[in-house]
Amino acid sequence: MEYKLTEFIKNFPENVILREDLTSLGSSRQISRALLTLVKQGKLAKIGYGVYTKLKYSALADTTYLPQGFVSIARIALTRMGIKWDISEAEKAYNEGRSQQVPANPATKLLTRFRRKLSYKGMELRYE
DSSP states (O other): OHHHHHHHHHHOSSSEEEGGGGGGGSOHHHHHHHHHHHHHHTSEEEEETTEEEEOEEETTTTEEEOSSOHHHHHHHHHHHTTOOEEEOHHHHHHHHTSOOOOOSSOOEEESSOOOOOOEETTEEOOBO
16 A cells, blocks of 8 residues: 555655545555555655645755745645635735835735644744
């Protein structure tokens, strides 16, 4: 099962993998066990309930990292789950040139109800 899941993830076009994407691979228990193994091996990271993301390895730092950054990955996850969202006012102001202050950890404005938490290594998606 682990090999099947690894091959599926390798060929999956997106960096965010939802639990629903894996239902055709086997039973729920087999999938859970294989996902846990891949998380322990550092090939995947769990960022929320039923939400996983691919990790890349950095030989320079000898660690794994998110390929697109946490905020970007979390926003992709929101889109994949069908949650409507928009960028924050501070981010809009910076993008339009009305502000020179770079939003370091921008909030995400949710347009649909969503109460789950998305986090990775101490970083958490902030909602507005």
